Amino acid sequence: GAVVSQHPSWVICKSGTSVKIECRSLDFQATTMFWYRQFPKQSLMLMATSNEGSKATYEQGVEKDKFLINHASLTLSTLTVTSAHPEDSSFYICSARWLAGGPETGELFFGEGSRLTVL
Amino acid sequence: AQSVTQLDSQVPVFEEAPVELRCNYSSSVSVYLFWYVQYPNQGLQLLLKYLSGSTLVKGINGFEAEFNKSQTSFHLRKPSVHISDTAEYFCAVSNLDTGRRALTFGSGTRLQVQP
Numbered sequence: 019g020a021v022v023s024q025h026p027s028w029v030i031c032k033s034g035t036s037v038k039i040e041c042r043s044l045d046f047q048a049t050t051m052f053w054y055r056q057f058p059k060q061s062l063m064l065m066a067t068s069n070e071g072s073k074a075t076y077e078q079g080v081e082k083d084k085f086l087i088n089h090a091s092l093t094l095s096t097l098t099v100t101s102a103h104p105e106d107s108s109f110y111i112c113s114a115r116w117l118a119g120g121p122e123t124g125e126l127f128f129g130e131g132s133r134l135t136v137l
Numbered sequence: 138a139q140s141v142t143q144l145d146s147q148v149p150v151f152e153e154a155p156v157e158l159r160c161n162y163s164s165s166v167s168v169y170l171f172w173y174v175q176y177p178n179q180g181l182q183l184l185l186k187y188l189s190g191s192t193l194v195k196g197i198n199g200f201e202a203e204f205n206k207s208q209t210s211f212h213l214r215k216p217s218v219h220i221s222d223t224a225e226y227f228c229a230v231s232n233l234d235t236g237r238r239a240l241t242f243g244s245g246t247r248l249q250v251q252p
Contacts, residue, residue: 024180052239061227061244062181111180113240125171126231126240128180 020046022114024129031102032137039097039132041112047092048114052126053085056109065110068095102136109133139164139232143243151251152220158213158246160202160228169231170211171240172202174224181227187211198222223250 021044031037041051049070054062066087067075074087084106086098095114099106110133113126144159162168169188173181185196192204202213211228225247229240 022180059245059247061242064239064241067239109178113181125183125186128173128182130180131178133178 020044020114020127022048022112022127022129024110024112024132026132027130028133028135030135030137033103034101036098036100037102037134039099039110039112039134041095041097041114041129043093043114043127046114048095049092051089051095051112051114053087053095053097054111054113056111056131058109062111065097070095099134102134104136107134107136139168139230139241141228141230141241141243143228143246145246146244147247147249149249149251150218153217155216156214156218156222156248158226158228158248160211160213160243162209162211162228162230164209164230164232166232170202170204171229171231172196172200172211172213173227173229173242174198175227175245176224184213184226218248218250220250220252222248224248 023042025040051068053065055065056062064077065080068087068089070089076082089095109131111131113128140163142161150156171186172184175181184200185194187194187204195201200215204211225245227245228243231240
């Protein structure tokens with residue numbers, strides 16, 4: 019199946035600094051990627067939809083100035099947590115839909131996740 | 138709007154016993170249904186999916202699920218579990234009619250297989 023890779027897998031930073039997380043589709047092109055956030059022992063909550071070449075679409079309650087998303091190419095989307103604070107500590111997971119030219123299957127492929135800890 | 142309900146937050150079961158993880162969904166339009174598994178500190182792996190056709194769907198690792206439209210359910214089953222099946226399982230729905238491509242997830246069910 020299609021492969022999505024995230025980097026870094028974990029990061030620890032000081033409060034007030036910014037952290038960038040990369041999401042790459044390794045063997046397919048993804049015009050749309052999705053960023054999810056997962057708190058411990060909870061489900062995945064959609065943060066935003068990243069669209070190649072255009073602005074991201076944020077879910078209600080997600081601060082677009084705090085979580086900057088850039089989708090500069092068909093294989094790379096980045097999430098930057100700006101001026102991170104301890105409450106931003108979470109597991110961030112990206113995903114992409116594989117459109118192989120066939121019928122829409124709806125399936126998303128997920129990255130390995132990035133665990134952010136803000137001290 | 139669509140939603141997914143996983144009725145059990147935790148399911149303890151003994152090794153080699155059968156298991157069923159329950160999932161119900163709500164949507165005003167047709168949906169695609171998925172089950173994903175998540176191991177600790179990892180992303181999600183697709184177990185199986187229902188798009189159309191046969192309501193009984195077989196997936197990886199011996200799992201299967203049955204789509205029941207009248208009951209709006211998509212329960213996951215396995216006839217005999219292994220220790221290695223211990224993980225978090227998420228039911229998800231995708232609503233394509235509105236053009237929304239993201240998945241909506243249930244709250245997850247922790248499957249704990251005991252020896």
